[in-house]
Amino acid sequence: MKEIKIxxxxxxxxxxxxxxxxxxxxxxxxGADINTVAASKDAVRDLDFNFDINIKSMDVANQKASxxxxxxxxxxxxxxxxxxxxxxxxxxxxxSYIAFYDKLEKLNYTLEALIETIDCDYDDRTVQFLVQNxxxxxxxxDMLVNVxxxxxxxxxxxxxxxxxxxxTRSLNALLNAEIRRFASESRKVKAEKxxxxxxxLKESYMKRFYKALVSCYGLPPKTFDLKxxxxxxxxxxxxxxxxxxxxxxxxxxxxxxxxxxxxxxxxSKPFNKSYTVQYLGNVYGGKVVKHLxxxxxxxxxxxxxxxRDGFIVWFGSDVSSYGDRxxxxxxxxxxxxxxxxxxxxxxxxxxxxxxxxxxxxxxxCITGVAFDKDGKPSKWKIENSWGDDRGRKGYxxxxxSWFDQYTYQAVVKREYLTKEEQEAYxxxxxxxxxxxxxxxxxx
Numbered sequence: 407m408k409e410i411k412i413x414x415x416x417x418x419x420x421x422x423x424x425x426x427x428x429x430x431x432x433x434x435x436x437g438a439d440i441n442t443v444a445a446s447k448d449a450v451r452d453l454d455f456n457f458d459i460n461i462k463s464m465d466v467a468n469q470k471a472s473x474x475x476x477x478x479x480x481x482x483x484x485x486x487x488x489x490x491x492x493x494x495x496x497x498x499x500x501x502s503y504i505a506f507y508d509k510l511e512k513l514n515y516t517l518e519a520l521i522e523t524i525d526c527d528y529d530d531r532t533v534q535f536l537v538q539n540x541x542x543x544x545x546x547x548d549m550l551v552n553v554x555x556x557x558x559x560x561x562x563x564x565x566x567x568x569x570x571x572x573x574t575r576s577l578n579a580l581l582n583a584e585i586r587r588f589a590s591e592s593r594k595v596k597a598e599k600x601x602x603x604x605x606x607l608k609e610s611y612m613k614r615f616y617k618a619l620v621s622c623y624g625l626p627p628k629t630f631d632l633k634x635x636x637x638x639x640x641x642x643x644x645x646x647x648x649x650x651x652x653x654x655x656x657x658x659x660x661x662x663x664x665x666x667x668x669x670x671x672x673x674s675k676p677f678n679k680s681y682t683v684q685y686l687g688n689v690y691g692g693k694v695v696k697h698l699x700x701x702x703x704x705x706x707x708x709x710x711x712x713x714r715d716g717f718i719v720w721f722g723s724d725v726s727s728y729g730d731r732x733x734x735x736x737x738x739x740x741x742x743x744x745x746x747x748x749x750x751x752x753x754x755x756x757x758x759x760x761x762x763x764x765x766x767x768x769x770x771c772i773t774g775v776a777f778d779k780d781g782k783p784s785k786w787k788i789e790n791s792w793g794d795d796r797g798r799k800g801y802x803x804x805x806x807s808w809f810d811q812y813t814y815q816a817v818v819k820r821e822y823l824t825k826e827e828q829e830a831y832x833x834x835x836x837x838x839x840x841x842x843x844x845x846x847x848x849x
Contacts, residue, residue: 466800473543473849544847734797
């Protein structure tokens with residue numbers, strides 16, 4: 407190890423003072439944000455809002471101060487199908503209804519995981535992972551499937567937003583504090599009274615969790631009437647739906663036709679194999695969260711196949727890098743940190759996963775794409791869930807290079823996969839460790 411020497415700092419500062427570009431950068435950064443100064447307009451001209459494939463989709467929603475993007479993106483896909491069947495250009499599903507049951511199931515899932523690891527040391531890495539992460543708003547596609555197949559879906563007016571459903575931080579903190587208390591208390595109970603007492607303890611926690619969720623989200627509907635006016639002006643009413651019967655009528659088992667494909671170009675994850683992540687899930691005993699790892703060019707091929715058939719695509723990216731959230735642009739060529747500060751933050755995609763420089767953290771929908779003269783994607787049209795006051799009424803644009811570097815997951819119909827790819831997906835998945843980056847949640 408080597409300490410910082412004052413003489414070395416003096417030498418570096420002398421070199422700095424002689425570099426006029428450093429002086430310009432220092433003057434600029436004293437009064438402006440780094441991203442503002444580093445912005446390069448050289449790469450903006452190709453990101454207009456015209457697309458070769460441009461699927462007409464509904465108005466964007468707003469997840470507000472919650473991490474429910476994966477639910478919003480899933481509802482955006484589902485409502486398009488409902489709209490086509492009912493002749494509607496606008497329809498709203500209740501994201502809050504799905505989030506309520508997702509949270510309830512995650513709580514049960516996490517308590518079961520803590521019981522499963524109850525004999526491990528408290529500082530075991532898996533135990534620490536469970537108590538540190540607890541439960542949150544984020545999720546994955548297969549977690550959405552688990553909830554809607556078990557509990558169904560309903561229109562937004564059947565289960566409306568509350569303050570807490572749109573701003574979840576306080577409730578999440580309280581629930582996670584209780585999870586940690588259970589982790590500690592359950593070990594004491596097991597030592598004194600045995601596992602049967604631990605199960606009884608868990609049931610008492612789940613009852614209190616359920617009551618807390620109902621108090622914050624409202625009583626989930628048992629039945630509702632569907633009332634709507636179609637695009638031809640005709641009024642309809644269908645009475646007596648349950649959330650489950652509504653889901654079964656419009657989706658049913660067809661939701662199982664969609665599979666999660668990822669692009670994780672790391673040495674530890676060979677392509678054309680399926681993967682799951684230990685302790686990644688929400689519904690205990692439900693569908694395993696599974697991904698088929700594909701090369702990026704192949705992932706784009708199956709995405710384009712679905713877009714060409716007129717269906718939008720649920721996908722997950724790392725939106726923390728190279729983005730202008732107000733203009734609605736993600737473009738890794740638009741910010742030049744190297745010229746400004748001599749900081750080169752770009753890494754190989756596989757290395758960025760291995761060393762936690764990047765991972766999927768947000769889910770949205772792909773609704774369009776433009777091609778260059780060689781027929782390759784040059785930019786993508788994205789339906790986001792951050793409200794309509796950003797981008798083009800909530801729709802964003804992604805450059806081709808940004809998409810390749812920071813997109814990690816897409817959900818497509820299995821019919822677009824080859825026979826060999828389908829067999830690879832259906833095979834028993836390779837189990838990754840709980841902290842693997844492909845277990846990150848979209849929020």
